[in-house]
Each structure stands twice: as structure tokens, then as C-alpha cells.
Amino acid sequence: MWCANDWADADVALHHLEREFFAAGAPDVAPLVLNKLFVVGECIGRVTEVEAYTRDDPASHSFRGRTNRNSVMFGEAGHLYVYFTYGLHHCANIVTGHAGDGQAVLIRAVEPLVGTEQMIRRRGRGTNIADGPGKLCQAFGIDIDLNGFDLCSGLRACILDDGHAPPEVPIVTKRVGIRVATDRLWRWSVRH
DNA sequence: AGAGTGATGGGCT
DNA sequence: GCCCATCACTCTT
Numbered sequence: 001m002w003c004a005n006d007w008a009d010a011d012v013a014l015h016h017l018e019r020e021f022f023a024a025g026a027p028d029v030a031p032l033v034l035n036k037l038f039v040v041g042e043c044i045g046r047v048t049e050v051e052a053y054t055r056d057d058p059a060s061h062s063f064r065g066r067t068n069r070n071s072v073m074f075g076e077a078g079h080l081y082v083y084f085t086y087g088l089h090h091c092a093n094i095v096t097g098h099a100g101d102g103q104a105v106l107i108r109a110v111e112p113l114v115g116t117e118q119m120i121r122r123r124g125r126g127t128n129i130a131d132g133p134g135k136l137c138q139a140f141g142i143d144i145d146l147n148g149f150d151l152c153s154g155l156r157a158c159i160l161d162d163g164h165a166p167p168e169v170p171i172v173t174k175r176v177g178i179r180v181a182t183d184r185l186w187r188w189s190v191r192h
Numbered sequence: 193a194g195a196g197t198g199a200t201g202g203g204c205t
Numbered sequence: 206g207c208c209c210a211t212c213a214c215t216c217t218t
Contacts, residue, residue: 051213053213059213060213061212061213064201064202067200067201068200069199069200069201083199083200083213084198084199084200085198085199085200085212085213085214086196086197086198086199086212086214086215087196087197087198087199087212087214088196088197088198088214088215089197089214089215091213091214093213106213108213128215132214132215133213133214134214134215135214135215138215175213176213177212177213177214178212178213179211179212
């Protein structure tokens with residue numbers, strides 16, 4: 001189990017993001033997740049790119065209502081919605097809003113900070129380790145077994161705030177990899 | 193620009 | 206039930 005004492009700079013104050021943080025709408029929550037720490041097991045990365053998906057959004061899995069696959073999106077905020085796609089990749093989302101809303105924030109990229117060696121081993125390469133939604137799931141060992149995991153329940157998988165504020169001026173662009181509702185500016189990333 | 197990969201769900205019969 | 210287009214992707218050419 002990772003603990004705060006393992007953090008390279010013992011002076012940083014860490015706090016665990018609580019459920020209330022995720023209770024707003026996905027387009028409001030998403031940019032606030034930038035620069036937070038995404039923790040899964042012993043792997044930690046700083047979130048650098050996110051997208052929002054909502055119920056009234058034709059690009060969202062929840063658009064056509066609740067199904068077995070997307071049921072976690074309709075549950076309590078702060079849980080992880082993981083799905084398998086394109087026959088090979090997993091993607092990780094944070095459920096937002098209130099139960100029944102059907103919305104989530106897709107974590108698209110992180111900067112590896114802790115557990116980098118394991119990420120490289122899992123990815124089978126030393127570059128571009130976690131700069132894509134499928135890549136970061138492979139690097140962090142996220143698969144369908146983590147679907148529904150409560151990120152507000154402990155340190156095994158969670159979002160931590162180490163005092164790095166979200167960027168004052170994030171890069172805001174159209175979402176990528178979708179074929180509908182491509183006009184919504186619901187992708188946020190940090191400058192390099 | 194395209195191949196690889198497999199679960200999902202909508203539309204049928 | 207079955208068929209099959211679709212898919213919030215990655216890597217290589």
C-alpha cells in the first residue's frame with residue numbers, strides 16, 4: 001500500500017479528494033481534475049488531459065440510457081467507470097454528478113510520477129507510457145475488475161490533491177476519437 | 193492511412 | 206436468439 005511517507009517530498013500536504021468534489025457536472029469537474037494525482041496501487045501520475053461526457057451527449061455511453069456496461073455511470077459520483085474498447089484497450093473515467101445523472105470524466109493522459117518502472121514494464125516501452133486513455137490504463141494495470149471501484153474509499157485507488165492548482169488557463173479543445181457531438185469544447189489539458 | 197481486436201447493443205427475424 | 210455496424214484506441218507504415 002502506498003502511503004504519504006513514500007512521497008519524495010515529505011513536506012507536501014496531501015489530501016484525498018472527497019465525494020463532494022465529484023458531485024458537480026462533468027464539464028465543471030473535468031478541468032478541476034487537471035494537475036491532481038491519480039493513484040492506482042503503487043502507481044501515481046499527474047493528470048494532464050481529461051474529457052467530459054454527459055447524459056444528453058450523443059458521444060457518451062450513457063446517451064441511450066442505462067445498460068449493463070454503463071451502469072456505473074448512473075451510480076454514485078467518485079466511482080471509477082472502466083470499459084473495454086476496440087477489442088484491446090481499457091479506458092478509465094470518474095463518475096460525476098448525482099446518482100442517475102449518467103455522466104463522467106474520462107482521464108485521457110497523466111504524467112508518470114511514482115511506479116514508473118512498473119509502468120514501463122507493463123507498457124513494454126520507455127516512452128509514451130501514459131499519454132493516452134488506453135495507454136494509461138495499461139501502464140497503471142487498470143482493467144474491468146476496477147469498474148465501479150470507489151475512488152473515495154481509501155488509498156488503493158484515488159485522486160489526491162498535493163497542492164498543485166489546476167492551470168489558470170487550461171488548453172480547451174474539441175474532444176477527440178468521437179464521431180458525433182464533435183463541436184463541444186469538453187477536452188481540457190495542461191500546457192507542457 | 194490502416195490493421196488489429198472483441199464486447200456491445202440495436203435491429204431484426 | 207443472431208447479425209453486424211460501431212467503438213471515448215494504439216502502433217506502424
